[in-house]
Amino acid sequence: MKVLVIGKEDRYLKYMPDKDIAKNAELIICPIGTSDEVLIEKGKEAEYLIVDAIGSVSKKVIEHLPKLKLIHSEGVGYNGIDIQTAKEKGVFVCNNKGINAGAVAEQTILLMLGLLRDVVTGDQKVREGLQIQTKEKAMVEGITELADCKIGLVGFGDIAKATAKRLTPFECELYYWNRTRQSKEIEEEYGVSYLELDELVKECDFISLHVAVTEETTEIINKEFLKKMKKSAYVINTARGELVDNVAMREALINGEIKGAGFDTVHPEPTQKDNPLVALPEEVAHKVIFSPHIGGITRSTFYRAHLNIWSNIELVENNKRPNYIVNGL
Known part of the structure; x- marks a missing residue:
């Protein structure tokens, strides 16, 4: 054979x-x-x-x-x-x-926590000998717990369900949007509530992408979508880079339209250092955490x-x- x-x-x-x-x-x-x-x-x-x-x-x-x-x-x-x-x-x-649903769900939550705790900057500052100054600054600015966040899952397939299951112990509010609303039994099993997409975007502190790339979903995160989000909200993409309009996302980060983003995947791959999302101005680069598309491997x-x-x-x-x-x- x-x-x-x-x-x-x-x-x-x-x-x-x-x-x-x-x-x-x-x-x-x-x-x-x-x-x-x-x-x-x-x-x-x-x-x-x-x-x-x-x-x-x-x-x-x-x-x-x-x-x-x-x-x-x-x-x-x-x-x-x-x-x-x-x-x-x-x-x-x-x-x-x-x-790979459980593995990608872990990566999703890692990015959420990493953004809330600003782990990349924190690591850098400790290495620079600025530990106590960074701690004092964080105490004044405030650190948000995941428990205080509303999580919006865009799509509700295997990975979104695994993410919801793993988020439950964090005691955050869980919402989802899907082309087809799930049954009451499924919603109760995963502790999620359904919102129409526009409402979910406006209400949630994290927008986490869990849809496949289709003609309908390509660049679903565009200029109009980002403008509907809270200025204190984050985008998480552990799905596919094609779901995000890179230029619109770059502008939103620079203009302070959203607080930050976590990306396990950036289009196109292999992702180069001159990509609009990678080559961010120094003053906003800290708003983004990247991982090299390792969520499911x-x-x-x-x-x-x-x-x-x-x-x-x-x-x-x-x-x-x-x-x-x-x-x-």
């Missing part, structure tokens, strides 16, 4: 599960960015294809791999896979739905993801339906 892999070889070997089907498979590994022609040549006998969540599988590749049965995203995202062509060819496309996440991938391959090999099919097959 041949498996074409588009991604990093060391990662696939490290997280390969202790399953016979994985041990006995012949892996054909190509880096992200490999041309369609090379993928077709090397993978022409492949029955399964595993692709990095930010990788792509084109119509041409799918049409020229005649033995292909399953395309599996290594993560949750599958934007780069031509799911319609796969459906037409009878090829399953699957992802690892919810596999914990060790446990990868072990769970790769176990699910090979379990799905085993299901298909045994003429059974795999889990988390995303192309409606």
Whole structure:
């Protein structure tokens, strides 16, 4: 059994599960960015294809791999896979739905706490020998506890639910907006209240993004959105960089329209130092905390993801339906 892999070889070997089907498979590994022609040549006998969540599988590749049965995203995202062509060819496309929800939720809360406690500045000042001066300044200016905040979750999928669950012990007020309102039972289970998006934006101290990138949500955080927010509020983005209009966000930070932001992802990736959100003026740079898109890449996440991938391959090999099919097959 041949498996074409588009991604990093060391990662696939490290997280390969202790399953016979994985041990006995012949892996054909190509880096992200490999041309369609090379993928077709090397993978022409492949029955399964595993692709990095930010990788792509084109119509041409799918049409020229005649033995292909399953395309599996290594993560949750599958934007780069031509799911319609796969459906037409009878090829399953699957992802690892919810596999990194807890990990990303942790990163979301880390950014919230980091902003409230100004951890980046605090670390810097202690290293500069200004510990007591910084402490005295903070006592005068005041530090807000997470318990005193209203949290607004934009979207209410797996990651937002995991975030709500982990925020409950902090005793903050939890609100959400979603295209489809959840049932009363779900709202009670996660301790959340529904608000229309406009109201949520105006009322909450944190706006935390948990939606997929679609035509509707691309740059949902734009000039109009930011102007509706409280000047004391923050934006958290652990979802996708494309959800934020970088120029509008930069202007809002410079003009004091919002208090700050925490970003685990900034568009485009790889994020460069001249990005409008990275190259902020020195006097406002402290308003933003960045992390290098690591929210969902914990060790446990990868072990769970790769176990699910090979379990799905085993299901298909045994003429059974795999889990988390995303192309409606």
